[in-house]
Amino acid sequence: MLTMTRASLASPIPLYLQIADALRDRIARGVWQQGQLIPTLEQIAGEFDVARVTARQAVQLLMTEGALTPQRGRGTFVSAAAPSIKPxxxxxxxxxxxxxxxxxxxxxxxxxxxxxxxxxxxxxxxxxxxxxxxxxxxxxxxxxxxxxxxxxxxxxxxxxxxxxxxxxxxxxxxxxxxxxxxxxxxxxxxxxxxxxxxxxxxxxxxxxxxxxxxxxxxxxxxxxxxxxxxxxxxxxxxxxxxxxxxxxxx
Incomplete structure (x- = not known):
């Protein structure tokens, strides 16, 4: 289980934004690819050792950005391809x-x-x-x-x-x-x-x-x-x- 570090907990950046950054990074690096089903809120909360509401805030932020899309009865999927950054x-x-x-x-x-x-x-x-x-x-x-x-x-x-x-x-x-x-x-x-x-x-x-x-x-x-x-x-x-x-x- 990946817990939030002391530095993360002491950071002025809210926990849900830090988790959203980590999830966004997975999409950017292709760990989560377009069309892929992501873990449940319970699994994300457990991975980062935070409350379910914090995990939901992070996922909802990525939904707002268009990176994730919920599908009723199926879960949440990656809707945006990983951005291509020129070296x-x-x-x-x-x-x-x-x-x-x-x-x-x-x-x-x-x-x-x-x-x-x-x-x-x-x-x-x-x-x-x-x-x-x-x-x-x-x-x-x-x-x-x-x-x-x-x-x-x-x-x-x-x-x-x-x-x-x-x-x-x-x-x-x-x-x-x-x-x-x-x-x-x-x-x-x-x-x-x-x-x-x-x-x-x-x-x-x-x-x-x-x-x-x-x-x-x-x-x-x-x-x-x-x-x-x-x-x-x-x-x-x-x-x-x-x-x-x-x-x-x-």
Missing amino acids: VQVVTNLQELAEMYRSTTPELLTVDENSRVPAVGASLGTLAPAYTHMKRVHSTDGALYCVISLYLDERIFSTSPERFRTQTVIPLLMDLKPCPIAKAHQTLTIGSADAETARLLRVPADSPIARVERVFNDRDGLVIYYADVVYRGDVVRVEMDLGGTSLRKK
Whole structure:
């Protein structure tokens, strides 16, 4: 039996939403396929060690979303096919990164915009006088795949605020004449989704995620762009050409 962990119980996210996330994830991964009969409310309640009413709330939420359909006398069935999320390739140079954003054309949902300074160490560069901070959720074909918290030098943002609000920032920076990016660096780490990230990406809390810290500096070492990007762990793909050795016959 899968019981809710202490972290889950202490989470500000209601239990039925956490269970709905777990059930939604099963559909997304194809564990529950379209047309399949799902377990009963009693079985779901027993699996997660919660009350039947909590299990019913979770299932009803997925019914509202159209993922599940009840059939009188038969049970509840998966009505929506698993969403297809294109893998996100981790690239290793700035030009490829810009092209990736141009080719994928993610759908943007800004969940916050304000003036805020990034909390970065001096080793990453000198901070600009002011930044525009935007927190966004990226999706493709309606499937959410990353949350990005980015900071853009206010002086650059003010040159074309509407475009920076409605388009991906990196291609816009690359198209500026002259391009202000003199140095670009990113760091990839693996972790698990916190409650807020899980809510925005609609995945279970503590799901695996890939976090990318991305920093662009101008020629004077000023941080003109800083981003903390969190990708769903199941969409990230890393490919590395390790080369090879040729065997010589003696």
